[in-house]
Amino acid sequence: MPESVSLTIDGQEIRAPKGTMVLEAARTAGILIPHYCYHPGLPVVGSCRMCLVEIEKVPKLQPSCATPVAEGMVVRTTTPQALENRRSVLEFLLANHPLDCPVCDQAGECGLQDYYMEHGRYDARHDEDKTRRKKAVPLGPHIMLDQERCILCTRCVRFTRDITRTGELGVLSRGHRSVIDVFPGTTLDNPYSGNVADLCPVGALTDRDFRFQCRVWFLGSVPSICPGCSRGCNIEIHYNRRFDPRYHDRRVHRLKPRPNPEVNGFWICDEGRYAYRTIDAADRLKIPALRRGDGLREASWAEAIGEAAGALRGVLGGNGPGAAAVMVSPQMSNEELFLARRLFRDRLGIDRIAGRAPAAAGASGDDFLIRADKNPNTRGMDLLFPDAGDCRDLVESCAGGRIRYLHIFRHDLSRWYDPGRLAEALREVDCVVFEGSWDSPTARLADVVLPAAVYAEKEGTFVNFQGRVQRFYPAVPPPGAALTDLDILARLAAALEAGAAGSTAAGLFGEIAAHVPEFAPLTWQSLGPTGRWLANPGNDHAV
Amino acid sequence: MQGLSPSARLRIEELSARYPRKRSALIPSLQIAQEEAGYISEEIMVEIARMMELSPNEVREVVSFYSLLHQKPVGRYVIQVCTNISCQLCDAEGILRHLRRRLGIGPGETTPDMKYTLLEVECLGSCGTSPVMQINDEYHENLTPEKIDCILDGLQ
Numbered sequence: 001m002p003e004s005v006s007l008t009i010d011g012q013e014i015r016a017p018k019g020t021m022v023l024e025a026a027r028t029a030g031i032l033i034p035h036y037c038y039h040p041g042l043p044v045v046g047s048c049r050m051c052l053v054e055i056e057k058v059p060k061l062q063p064s065c066a067t068p069v070a071e072g073m074v075v076r077t078t079t080p081q082a083l084e085n086r087r088s089v090l091e092f093l094l095a096n097h098p099l100d101c102p103v104c105d106q107a108g109e110c111g112l113q114d115y116y117m118e119h120g121r122y123d124a125r126h127d128e129d130k131t132r133r134k135k136a137v138p139l140g141p142h143i144m145l146d147q148e149r150c151i152l153c154t155r156c157v158r159f160t161r162d163i164t165r166t167g168e169l170g171v172l173s174r175g176h177r178s179v180i181d182v183f184p185g186t187t188l189d190n191p192y193s194g195n196v197a198d199l200c201p202v203g204a205l206t207d208r209d210f211r212f213q214c215r216v217w218f219l220g221s222v223p224s225i226c227p228g229c230s231r232g233c234n235i236e237i238h239y240n241r242r243f244d245p246r247y248h249d250r251r252v253h254r255l256k257p258r259p260n261p262e263v264n265g266f267w268i269c270d271e272g273r274y275a276y277r278t279i280d281a282a283d284r285l286k287i288p289a290l291r292r293g294d295g296l297r298e299a300s301w302a303e304a305i306g307e308a309a310g311a312l313r314g315v316l317g318g319n320g321p322g323a324a325a326v327m328v329s330p331q332m333s334n335e336e337l338f339l340a341r342r343l344f345r346d347r348l349g350i351d352r353i354a355g356r357a358p359a360a361a362g363a364s365g366d367d368f369l370i371r372a373d374k375n376p377n378t379r380g381m382d383l384l385f386p387d388a389g390d391c392r393d394l395v396e397s398c399a400g401g402r403i404r405y406l407h408i409f410r411h412d413l414s415r416w417y418d419p420g421r422l423a424e425a426l427r428e429v430d431c432v433v434f435e436g437s438w439d440s441p442t443a444r445l446a447d448v449v450l451p452a453a454v455y456a457e458k459e460g461t462f463v464n465f466q467g468r469v470q471r472f473y474p475a476v477p478p479p480g481a482a483l484t485d486l487d488i489l490a491r492l493a494a495a496l497e498a499g500a501a502g503s504t505a506a507g508l509f510g511e512i513a514a515h516v517p518e519f520a521p522l523t524w525q526s527l528g529p530t531g532r533w534l535a536n537p538g539n540d541h542a543v
Numbered sequence: 544m545q546g547l548s549p550s551a552r553l554r555i556e557e558l559s560a561r562y563p564r565k566r567s568a569l570i571p572s573l574q575i576a577q578e579e580a581g582y583i584s585e586e587i588m589v590e591i592a593r594m595m596e597l598s599p600n601e602v603r604e605v606v607s608f609y610s611l612l613h614q615k616p617v618g619r620y621v622i623q624v625c626t627n628i629s630c631q632l633c634d635a636e637g638i639l640r641h642l643r644r645r646l647g648i649g650p651g652e653t654t655p656d657m658k659y660t661l662l663e664v665e666c667l668g669s670c671g672t673s674p675v676m677q678i679n680d681e682y683h684e685n686l687t688p689e690k691i692d693c694i695l696d697g698l699q
Contacts, residue, residue, distance in 0.1 A: 167598025172607040175665060183599040184585050 007073035022064035022075055023051055033077050034086060034115050036093075036201050037153040038065035040259075041266035043162055048153050050089050050115070054079045061085055086119040094120070096131045096176070098148040106203030108216040112151070133179060140168075140188035142270060143197055143205055147179045150204035156180065156196040163267065164368075166190045180204070191370060194273045195266075198256060207254065209274060214253045218242050222475040223258055223529055225462055227331065227376040227455045228272035231369050232464030233257065233264035234530060237276070237456050237475040250280040251476045252456060260530045263468060269370050278454070279476075283439040285451035286480025296449060301481065301491065308407075308448045309495035311431035315405040316348060325352040325403045327391055329410040330375035333460025334469075334519075335508040336485040337377075337384040340409070343489055347498040352403070355381050355388035358416040371465060376455075380463035383518055383534075392417065399425035407433045409485070410452075414441035435488060452485050453478035459505045461527065467537025469519070471527045546590050551575050555594060566595045569605055573612055582613040610664045618653045618660040620698055622646075623677045626663050629670035638674045639663065641688040645695065 002017040009026045016025035023033050024040065036048035044066050052061035056074035061082060064075070076082065093112065101107045133147035157169045157180065168188045172181050182188055188196070197207040220241040226233040236256045243251045255276045257268040288304035289296040299307075315323050326344045328337055344350045356378075365372035375381075381388065395417055397403055406429045413422050419441055426432050426445045434446035437454045457478045461471050478484065483491075490503040506524045513519045518534045526532055547555070554575050559568035572595070576587050588602040595602070606612045610623060624642065626635045639650070642661055648654055650663040669675045672684035676691075683694055 161598070161601075167600060170598070170600030170604045172600075172604055174608045181600075183588075183603055186599070 005071040009075040016069045022067045042158045052085045053077045090120040093151045104203040105206045111201030142194050144208050155199040194270045222473045224472040225470045226272040229371040230373040230465040231371050233268045234260040239475045252279045289449040291447040305491045308433045321349040323404040324350045327408045328355045330378040330381045331410045334380040335460045335505045338512050339489045354391045354394040357391040377462040401428045404430045410436040412440035412442045451482040458484040467534040468531045470531035621660045623662045623664040625667045625675045627666040630673040633673045635674045
């Protein structure tokens with residue numbers, strides 16, 4: 001435990017670890033001191049002067065972002081002097097600000113707007129023309145710069161220097177001529193560049209992808225976990241609360257990082273950030289389908305489940321459980337994996353189960369956040385199906401004619417298996433069921449297609465590569481007739497008369513904790529917004 | 544585009560070896576580079592950035608901050624006119640207007656014969672003798688249009 005000191009902020013007694021800055025100590029007590037240049041994930045520069053506060057026995061106002069707490073310190077954040085300072089800082093910042101809020105994407109989540117309404121509210125005293133600068137300058141594939149809106153807080157510059165160490169951005173020239181820019185002939189193009197739009201407290205750096213798509217006050221926000229790799233970065237899903245299919249073509253508009261010091265700090269990668277497009281992609285599966293002759297025909301859930309259950313019952317009765325096989329996926333949640341385990345393995349006695357598949361071509365990681373394993377729950381799958389085989393071997397078994405029923409969760413086998421040979425192998429199987437969210441060559445080879453929800457449309461947990469169990473929440477409903485995998489499995493279990501109890505994610509998580517020792521200390525409630533470690537995470541992060 | 548000469552590179556390497564961090568030698572290195580070419584091109588910034596273990600934009604920040612470091616070719620005589628408050632009160636505007644007329648160029652421009660470059664700069668730190676201008680490394684104080692004519696006539 002680090003040594004702690006006690007101090008008073010606005011009359012509140014506060015204890016804070018030694019070395020904490022006054023601004024952070026105040027935040028933990030619910031006192032938000034306005035600031036621009038300070039960001040908890042970046043080095044402190046103390047340049048914006050917005051966070052100045054009064055400290056007893058110190059003659060001048062002090063920057064709370066750069067003043068460490070001290071024993072007996074008495075801080076006042078709202079004295080007339082501190083408030084007057086905020087007004088003055090805002091007046092200078094807005095002196096050359098273009099006030100183009102009506103066409104600015106930042107409007108609604110802008111540090112200038114918010115603080116002006118709280119602390120500014122002065123009448124302009126400037127008769128002079130505002131300075132003109134470059135507007136709408138594309139800095140790279142994802143970021144647009146507006147130099148007139150910039151307040152030179154340098155958060156973005158520090159991000160490229162201290163976090164990505166790519167150093168693309170700089171403050172050029174001096175005084176009122178200062179601007180942010182890249183070096184001539186270069187671009188802001190690194191795997192984490194989207195974060196500078198989140199960092200920017202004003203509308204100077206905006207996301208080219210989000211520009212002019214939706215006003216931020218129409219967005220709802222739900223906490224979630226990025227399913228793009230085994231890091232499991234904590235994110236927020238921002239969706240259009242007023243979505244109307246007549247006028248809008250997407251429900252989810254953007255993903256934002258959600259701070260979690262144990263997993264992703266304050267950041268996410270661009271690959272994960274822009275993967276939100278897959279949620280409302282045109283190739284989503286929305287309606288169940290059945291093979292009739294050479295093609296797939298749309299069907300009702302009753303028909304589709306009936307056909308799959310009938311085929312499976314026939315195989316189990318006629319050939320025995322050895323002729324049925326299941327491919328589970330590290331894209332599935334722990335609860336879905338557990339329900340699949342209970343249905344296929346425990347109730348129906350199927351032990352031909354595969355899970356691991358070769359990585360997609362070109363999948364790579366780095367030494368920061370991005371992992372080469374592009375699945376969110378490989379660790380959870382390994383815990384719930386420790387004996388699961390390799391998917392390639394299972395395809396070989398199909399080709400060898402030993403499998404009569406195959407239930408594929410999510411895998412697109414054509415990504416790592418020759419498509420021609422795959423078609424031949426699956427033709428050997430009497431009934432191939434594909435349960436997944438997107439159309440693929442594998443879905444088109446199936447006899448029964450069951451459209452499933454994606455992570456943004458359901459709740460559940462993933463275990464990241466470090467062993468952290470993290471919860472995600474539904475932001476939008478599944479499209480069309482699609483259902484969550486838990487609902488689909490419950491319907492299949494009911495049709496097979498194999499029992500369907502406990503098909504809520506919360507209930508299943510409780511059962512996982514009861515059956516799988518690594519999950520034993522955890523409860524659905526205890527996971528909280530940023531997750532908990534497994535009993536033996538196998539790293540330095542033990543609880 | 545020409546890079547640094549071998550002798551300039553050597554001088555810069557010797558300079559940066561004197562400091563615990565190479566970047567400490569950045570400003571004198573830029574001066575060496577400017578001595579050679581008269582200005583500091585983007586190529587030179589990239590070259591010096593590599594030598595100092597900095598990003599090119601960190602070097603450009605310094606070059607763009609100091610009015611004595613140039614990013615474009617400049618004339619033989621660089622005339623920097625202060626237009627900050629003390630000079631302003633002593634008619635720096637008139638001084639600048641006279642120079643514009645006499646040289647036929649505005650601030651930031653260079654005469655076609657590459658003899659003069661005119662720049663408007665912030666305080667030169669000689670408020671007591673305003674208005675002030677600086678030609679290359681020398682100050683010229685208590686200026687009047689007549690005095691400027693006299694100074695320019697004396698330049699080759």
